[in-house]
Amino acid sequence: MSFSCGFVGLPNVGKSTLFNALCKGGAEAANFPFCTIEPNTGIVPVPDERLQVLSDLEKSGRIVPSTLKFIDIAGLVKGASQGQGLGNQFLGHIRSVDAIAHVVRLFEDGDVVHVDGRIDPVNDLDVILTELMLADLESLEKRRDKAHKLARANDPDARLEYELIKSLAGQLGDGRIPEYDKNNPKLVEWVKGYGLLSMMPAFVCANTDEENFRNFGTSEKAKALVEFAAKHGMEVVPVCAKLEEELGQLEEEEAAMFMEELGIKETGLARVIRTGYRLLDYITFFTAGPMESRAWTVTRGTPAPQAAGKIHTDLCRGFIRMETVSYEDLVAAGGWAKAQAAGKLRIEGKEYLIQDGDVIHVRFSV
Numbered sequence: 001m002s003f004s005c006g007f008v009g010l011p012n013v014g015k016s017t018l019f020n021a022l023c024k025g026g027a028e029a030a031n032f033p034f035c036t037i038e039p040n041t042g043i044v045p046v047p048d049e050r051l052q053v054l055s056d057l058e059k060s061g062r063i064v065p066s067t068l069k070f071i072d073i074a075g076l077v078k079g080a081s082q083g084q085g086l087g088n089q090f091l092g093h094i095r096s097v098d099a100i101a102h103v104v105r106l107f108e109d110g111d112v113v114h115v116d117g118r119i120d121p122v123n124d125l126d127v128i129l130t131e132l133m134l135a136d137l138e139s140l141e142k143r144r145d146k147a148h149k150l151a152r153a154n155d156p157d158a159r160l161e162y163e164l165i166k167s168l169a170g171q172l173g174d175g176r177i178p179e180y181d182k183n184n185p186k187l188v189e190w191v192k193g194y195g196l197l198s199m200m201p202a203f204v205c206a207n208t209d210e211e212n213f214r215n216f217g218t219s220e221k222a223k224a225l226v227e228f229a230a231k232h233g234m235e236v237v238p239v240c241a242k243l244e245e246e247l248g249q250l251e252e253e254e255a256a257m258f259m260e261e262l263g264i265k266e267t268g269l270a271r272v273i274r275t276g277y278r279l280l281d282y283i284t285f286f287t288a289g290p291m292e293s294r295a296w297t298v299t300r301g302t303p304a305p306q307a308a309g310k311i312h313t314d315l316c317r318g319f320i321r322m323e324t325v326s327y328e329d330l331v332a333a334g335g336w337a338k339a340q341a342a343g344k345l346r347i348e349g350k351e352y353l354i355q356d357g358d359v360i361h362v363r364f365s366v
Contacts, residue, residue, distance in 0.1 A: 003297065004069040005276050006094055007205070009103035010124050014207040014241050016040070018103060019072035021244035022269045040072040046273055046284075048295055050327055054286055054359065055293040057335045064294040066284060068273055071097055094132075095195055099276050100202040102128050102234070106221060107209040121225040125204060129232060132197040133172045139194065140169040161190055172198065177232050201279040204229045204236040205272065213240035214263060237275050239268030283356035286327065287311065288336065298354060307354040308362045318366035322348045327357035336361075 007015045023042025045065040055063050073093045094100065104121035144165045150158035164180060164187055171178040177198050180187055191199065206225060208216065216222055216238040226236050247255045247267060259267070276282075281300045285307060286293065296310050309316025324346045325339045333339035336359070354360075 003098045003276060003280055003282060004071055004096070005099050005101050005272070006071045006073050006097035007101050007103050008073055008094060008128060010105075010127060013103050013105035013124060014107070015103045016072055018205070018207055018239060018241040018244070019070055021241045021248055022239075022272065023070050042070045042072075043067050044070065044269065044273075046277075046295065046297070047270055048284060050284075050286070050357065051293055051295055053331060054288040054327070057331065058288045058293060059290060060288060060293040061290065062292045064292055066295040066297045068276065094197055094200070098201065099279055100197075100200050101205040101237075101272065101276075102202060103205045103207055104128075104225065106206045106212055106219075106225070106238075107240075119221070121206060121221055122228045125225070125228060129177070129198065130175070133175065133177075136194075136196045136198050137169055137172040139196070140165055140172070143194070144169060157186075160186070164190060168194075168196070201276075202234055203275050203279060204234050206236050206238045208238050208240050210240050210243050210262075213238050213243060213268070235275065237268070237271045239272065241268075244268050283354070285354050285356070285358040285360060287361070288330075288359055300356075302354050303350065304348055304352040304354060305350050308360075308364070311362065314366050315362045315364050318364035319350060320363045320365055322352060323361040323363065324348050324352075325359050326355070327359055330359050 007019055009015050019040060019042060023044055044067065046068055048065060051063050051065055054060070071093070102125055104124040105119055106121050108119060144162070147158060147162040147165050151162040167180065168178040168191070178196070180191060182188055204225065206212075206216070206222065208222075212219060212222060217226060222236075222238075229236050243262075243264075244267065247258065250258060255267075259265070277297075282297050283300050284295050284297055286295055288294075296307070298307050298310060304322045305316045305319040308319055308322065325333075325336065325344050329342075329344040330336060330339045333342045333344055336345075339345055
């Protein structure tokens, strides 16, 4: 399973450059709006140091990491919700991703013209969020009329849904990302069905210069951006597209040395992936043996049979039990066989919820 993250932003904020740097992709990046019309897609491995350790312990023939799909979506402009720029086509592309990275510009470059003629990341984000909210508001208003008619027929569910739609639309009208009672499964199911763009898991990707990347949060523009994003429940992840591009051209050891020289502990790519995983509540479990060591991604709270089904559908269908060792116990023991001998191997049934770092072997029969 790979999760997909869509880059959304105004034209000329460096989305395609960032996409190319993170994916080593071949998206066209040019100094004019709507350079990206059809979304570009790139698949990147999810960095996880545990995989190499497992591979060394089990003498695996190969390593297979989890993957992340980046989607570079065409630049949005003011009025997109009314069909300006690439309008509805653009909004449709956003709906297909798991999480949104709102890319805003925090670098100065006289050769790259900003669509508004000035560098103002708060304004960039405000324009994006406003357009998504307007598109959602229009969508909810269409639903509201239908729900109102049903509510008048004295259907309690219809009345509840009408009140929900009215509340969501009211919050959007006030320029706020809507909130509702997520402990009510009925409401959760309805909201999920509305496909609201402004309520999708999202974070802000600040495309900075090298100096801002190293000392992020010290400039007034960066501080204002962090504050504005927090009001909308989003965190800001600084990424320097130019630096990522340079790192991508180096061998692993050279890149590590270069980062050490610059005083950087992790790449922008690693930060983006970590943020996306946390937003979507994803965890990683492993299979390891002589053939391969592989990472698998599932949502936290996934039962053992469904987790096994990520490996192969037969493993879910014929699930009997799961043999499990935590990554820490496996490493401390020195391998699967030694962990088993030390009594660290657990037998888990269908009710078991897979945990981050579980190394598993599935027993099944079909």
